[in-house]
Amino acid sequence: MARVYNFNAGPAALPQVVLEQVRDELLDWHGSGMSVMEMSHRGKEFMAIAAQAEQDLRELLAIPENYKVLFLQGGATTQFAMVPLNLMGEGRRADYIHTGAWSKKAISEAKKFGAVNIAASGEESGFAAIPPQSAWRLDSEAAYVHYTPNETIGGVEFHWIPETGGVPLVGDFSSTLLSRPVDVSRFGLIYAGAQKNVGPAGVTLVIVREDLVGHALPGTPTILDYAPQVENDSMYNTPATFSWYVAGLVFAHLKAQGGLAAMAEINQRKAKLLYRTIDESGFYRNPVAIADRSWMNVPFILPDAALDATFLSEAKAAGLLGLKGHRSVGGMRASIYNAVSYEAVETLVAFMKDFQQRHG
Incomplete structure (x- = not known):
């Protein structure tokens, strides 16, 4: 499985x-x-x-x-x-x-x-x-x-x-x-x-x-x-x-796993990787003030909402689920809690870069 x-x-x-x-x-x-x-x-x-x-x-x-x-x-x-x-x-x-x-x-x-x-x-x-x-x-x-x-x-x-x-x-x-x-x-x-x-x-x-x-x-x-x-x-x-x-x-x-200090180090690394990808893309956008960005829940917006359905469909095909933003705000959201591995975020980032190359 x-x-x-x-x-x-x-x-x-x-x-x-x-x-x-x-x-x-x-x-x-x-x-x-x-x-x-x-x-x-x-x-x-x-x-x-x-x-x-x-x-x-x-x-x-x-x-x-x-x-x-x-x-x-x-x-x-x-x-x-x-x-x-x-x-x-x-x-x-x-x-x-x-x-x-x-x-x-x-x-x-x-x-x-x-x-x-x-x-x-x-x-x-x-x-x-x-x-x-x-x-x-x-x-x-x-x-x-x-x-x-x-x-x-x-x-x-x-x-x-x-x-x-x-x-x-x-x-x-x-x-x-x-x-x-x-x-x-x-x-x-x-x-x-x-x-x-x-x-x-x-x-x-x-x-x-x-x-x-x-x-x-x-x-x-x-x-x-x-x-x-x-x-x-x-x-x-x-x-x-x-x-x-x-x-x-x-x-x-x-x-x-080393307790909560170890989890904090991993969680901060995951968040930095995802936010850096968003900020450097010129394609995706995070609306939150940099000083107040969540480590756990990362919303991001595509340049054209018409691409949202395609993004979600292709993400699902790539084994990346749960990325649809909350119905009240739209866009995308990646929740990267403790059990979401660094590898999972790396895979998401690679998909986002590939999607941008094909649809940007």
Whole structure:
């Protein structure tokens, strides 16, 4: 069977070695006589899987002891509601930084629970640049500051962590977590849908400072309250056991590759190669400010939109899939997460150069 080069934005590529391990363990996990999909989440086998996954994640990110790690469901979209429900407090005020499609959705959801101050927005640049922190208008009474470190659709990324003083910083790390080291101690809460760098869709990581747990707004549904999730080790209800298991295999794989510093070096090389090809081509164009370009999601535009369908068709024939830009922006987008190899990017670059020679 021929494997394609997968540039999908999510669900996205998984490490082949992890997929092979899943295949080998699918019917009989470690002599248990059953698949992880069939196990009781309360049984000793799965409890061991869950504990090891959390331990490996803590090691990868150097998570301080005063932070709780949760493996939840509902994707980042559910966190758009859980964050304000749990963190807004009696004042019901929060700051949000608007940098694109995903921050917009988070803002819209938060407004249902309290007053949202748009402390900064990239709208003036067409969401092609990150507003400098010197221009932010933070609310001193805000319960937290929320931002999206990487906008998957627009391809803009923070390459710095905002300074928020004593106000807890919340980050939607869905498309960048585990792609490089991050100082968790700078945050009150980090959340991330799994389907980019973590594992298959179905599990959502939440890393929350313990003093922020236990303050949910009155009327918050129990399933959306962090406190019972912490008290029950992410098992208040039946968790997404198979996704949790595969995520744990990814964590172990990343440790074996040298950890997140090693991944950062590889990811930066991949991004530099692709951006250099775009910039030097005189044919392709990336609309994002150079200082704010994403390592993970690289949008690019052809000189004539009439060529888009041909580009995608020929790319598919060459084994390059998932390159169509999001429907809201068009063009192309290559998502080059951890599991997308340097070789995959080299192959994409060679195809892009050949396509330009034939259609430029």
